[in-house]
Amino acid sequence: GESxxxxxxxxxVQEGDNSIINCAYSNSASDYFIxxxxxxxxxxxxxxxxxxNMDKRQGQRVTVLLNKxxxxxxxxxxxxxxxxxxxxxxxETDANYGGSQGNLIFGKGTKLSVKP
Amino acid sequence: GAVVSQHxxxxxxxxxxxxxxxxxxxxxQATTMFWYRQFPKQSLxxxxxxxxxxxxxxxxxxxxxxxLINHASLTLSTLTVTSAHPEDSSFYICSAxxxxxxxxxxxxxxxxxxxxx
Numbered sequence: 001g002e003s004x005x006x007x008x009x010x011x012x013v014q015e016g017d018n019s020i021i022n023c024a025y026s027n028s029a030s031d032y033f034i035x036x037x038x039x040x041x042x043x044x045x046x047x048x049x050x051x052x053n054m055d056k057r058q059g060q061r062v063t064v065l066l067n068k069x070x071x072x073x074x075x076x077x078x079x080x081x082x083x084x085x086x087x088x089x090x091x092e093t094d095a096n097y098g099g100s101q102g103n104l105i106f107g108k109g110t111k112l113s114v115k116p
Numbered sequence: 117g118a119v120v121s122q123h124x125x126x127x128x129x130x131x132x133x134x135x136x137x138x139x140x141x142x143x144x145q146a147t148t149m150f151w152y153r154q155f156p157k158q159s160l161x162x163x164x165x166x167x168x169x170x171x172x173x174x175x176x177x178x179x180x181x182x183x184l185i186n187h188a189s190l191t192l193s194t195l196t197v198t199s200a201h202p203e204d205s206s207f208y209i210c211s212a213x214x215x216x217x218x219x220x221x222x223x224x225x226x227x228x229x230x231x232x233x
Contacts, residue, residue, distance in 0.1 A: 008157050036224075043120075043209050043224035044160065089159060103150070104222060106159045 008087060010111045019077040019114075023090035023107045028071065030092035034104070035064060035075045039086045047075070047088075077112075085114045117143050120212050122225035129200055130233055136196045137228045139210030145190035146212035150222060151183075154207040166193045200232045 031052035036044035050057045050064045063076040090107040119142040152160040164174045172185035184196040211222040
């Protein structure tokens with residue numbers, strides 16, 4: 001979702017429930033997408049990625065879904081745990097990612113709060 | 117593998133002074149490093165892309181004379197905030213690019229919290 005002013009969208013879930021975090025990306029030319037987890041006072045941590053030739057990718061307890069038609073990305077976390085509490089960012093980029101011309105564009109972020 | 121460190125992790129300085137932040141790739145060589153700035157409750161904003169042995173490429177609106185970037189080796193990039201002011205207080209994060217398994221990836225450092233009094 002989009003933030004208003006300085007307030008991050010917050011998703012509050014009960015421990016053990018599934019979480020779904022959504023992201024709308026901006027560039028139809030983007031072909032590589034990444035979800036990052038950022039804990040307070042730390043740098044972003046890679047969670048999972050997906051290329052535009054896929055619409056779903058699964059990791060351990062996490063699944064990323066990509067809908068290129070509406071430029072929408074989602075992160076699903078199964079059996080959410082208190083340690084999952086953090087801010088989650090989606091990021092998009094193009095084929096030059098990581099090189100001298102490839103930049104990551106970060107979404108606004110969603111704060112996930114897990115209640116024990 | 118693919119660990120990136122930053123030093124210092126936090127710094128407090130007086131207005132008008134300059135502060136240098138180091139970004140190191142500890143177990144790989146990075147031709148390209150990136151510097152981001154993150155204000156509270158906001159996303160990461162790319163400031164500049166640093167290429168080893170050449171001048172950095174700055175994003176629109178980022179003053180190159182204020183934020184000096186040096187990438188003297190394949191494992192070290194530095195960001196110097198010159199004549200820092202309170203509005204420069206922020207969380208500065210670097211990342212290092214690495215090609216792995218056919219993909220080019222960015223690995224992020226832990227960030228540096230700068231507070232300018």
